[in-house]
Amino acid sequence: MKKLCIFILIIAGWQFLVPETGHSIPAFARKYGYNCNMCHTSFTKLNDYGQRIRDNGYQLPGQEGGEKNVFDTPPPIAIRTTTGISVYNVDKGTTTGFDIMGLDLLAAGVLHKNISFMFIYTPRIDEPAADFSGPGNGTNPSQLGALESANLVFSNIVPGALNLRVGRFEPAYHPISSKRSYYISEPYEIYTFTSPSDTLLPSNNFIFDDNQLGVEMTGHFRNGFKYGAGVVNGNGANPDNNTNKDFYLNLFQTFGKGDGQSAGQRIGAFAYYGWQPTSIPSPSDFVVAPTGEANCSCNKPFYRLGGDVSLNWKTFNLQALFMQGMDDKALNVFDTNKDYKFSGGFAELDWSGLWNNRLLASVLFNMVQPPSYDDSRTIKAYSALLRYYLGDWTAVNIALHAEFTHRETGKDDPFKENIFTALLDFDF
């Protein structure tokens, strides 16, 4: 604890040493000369203006063609990393670590009027040496090397009403973005919950908030209505090993001014219908784990249905999501006579304060309710965080971040975990 206090004091003292008007920069903000909070309520969450820029293919709304493209600007590259202390506590003891918790390499920008791109790569970060063996001899790296996003956006095919995104992207069906969540060590549990897996039996490895590979159409209208619809691989893999495509649709309506991110009130509904491989055809009808499949009846359906709401009052934002999931009985490792059904959601209350939203406070409640025969995976998690942004930097963001989560897994006599994280979030 003493070390932690010293760490926080050092970082807090640092803000007095660095100049207040540093002007080095990053992707979008570097291009525009903006402070981060032009587009973010507080980094990382988009405000209404930032959301409209994203919806408009990373172009300023109403200014298409009037801004510089990537060939007229410095290289549109940005980096985000989080480094700090984590304290993990369970009944039997406590462990601490000083880790790099994530690293994103990002490039994005406008190629031509109404044509833009987004690229995010997350390298492996478990070891400084290049042997890539990592913890557990490479079986448990702290971050996989992955192409998180690589997509082209064709905007305003029909002005506002039809925009097309092609490639790997964060789909529109989860309007409360986990990629831009303030929480670093606590996910939106319902997004990452999957039905149980087994190495010998088919199961569903679909993760709701994974980026997807496919095509997405979106539209936004002046009356506050938005839609998103897409056809995606479902497993996000490349090359594609899922012949059957997944489909989704989401609809939102915003009331009042704003987009429901930082002003106005938004309500939405989403539906995702997918097919999960269960086997590959073979003479012996050999059952394999859910990777690889072919044109056969062995692909089994699953769906996710839900609704979300985002309410704003002054600088408070309450966002909540509820979701139901169903995996076909063929994917249920407990009982192949029953569909695996689960539900859950989360509610998050954020407040931004001080000037230019330099201070952020948030509480988050997560809940997942599996079927009764799997209630040992019931989740309840309570989280809170404080975040303070240092300095007025144009497109450089350095924040002190402290986060705590108490998680209980299981219904009766739940397994209890306490996770405290104090870190430095750095983006430029």
Place this chain on the structure above:
Amino acid sequence: MRYLYVLAGITLLLLPSFALAGDNTPTPPPATMVTTNKLGPERIGNLPPVPVPPSNPQTSQKILLGKQLYFDTRLSKDNTISCASCHSPSMGWSDAGPTSSGINKQLGGRRSPPVSNSAYNPLQFWDGRAPSLEEQAKGPIQNPIEMGNTHLVMLRTVQDIPGYADEFKHAFGESNLTIDQVADAIAAFERTVVTTDSPFDRYVKGDISALTSQEKKGLEIFNGKGHCTTCHWGGNLSDGRFHNLGAPQTGPLKEDNGRYDVTKDPQDQGKFKTPTIRDVALRAPYLHSGSDKTLEDVVEFYNKGGGKGVSSLDPMMVPLGLSKSEVKALVAFMTRAMTSLNPEVANVKPIPPSDLPK
């Protein structure tokens, strides 16, 4: 596999329509000029050198002549109104408003835009109907509720003043006075009305003591949560473009179509040009018809996301969520930090009639 074919088909169908949609997008010529001349947003900062058109180079004779014409009421029909009547140096190169008063005390429909730093505007007037300062200078002379004159009568009047005739000959080398010469001279003078030395300018140049702590907070909000630099960017803190803020219409006009009257593009309905923030504290009231009396009023207007019930509200307008202290910081920044200190402009005094050419 059939899904892939369907997808490919949809994409192939959509891409040509996308290309066609791009080609057919109506773009009014002046807006094209704006986007061609000035891609943005650019970082806020010091003003660059004043752009001068090759057709009207700056000369000291022309600038002096332009200054005299600027303050001369004899350009108006009844010898009561000069350029300076509505664009007074002592009022931030605007007037007391809310809208301007022309000959016979007729009220104009819009707030007097500032002459200071107008040389940086790609287009002139609230609706951008003049592509240059030269063209702008010709307008008010024959506007029936401003100077109420005609170019012909005004030229006769000026030509009949021997002192002016000599000065025009000296400045342009010709004895035949033309409206283009009058406009060129006034525009040349206006290009000297540039406010380059505010506390903000000094701060940008590295003098971190030029701004108070509150003003620094205001600057941070100006370029962040306040969203001001979405439109007020670059050295002149103006994008020179047109936006519909949903500003209430006050004054003699019941309705003002703004940019639409120039382009006839329905998307331009109710749009007005972004004014500079430089010296903004000197020229209350604000917005195109002077509907907001103070800077606090303007910031609160933006804080609420602009006007109500406007279908064509600019998509960049969103509620800001500024607290009272943030509003104060923002106003503090715009009040002192953006007010010019350069005396060569701030102290421009009207030329008294007795000193004008006779």
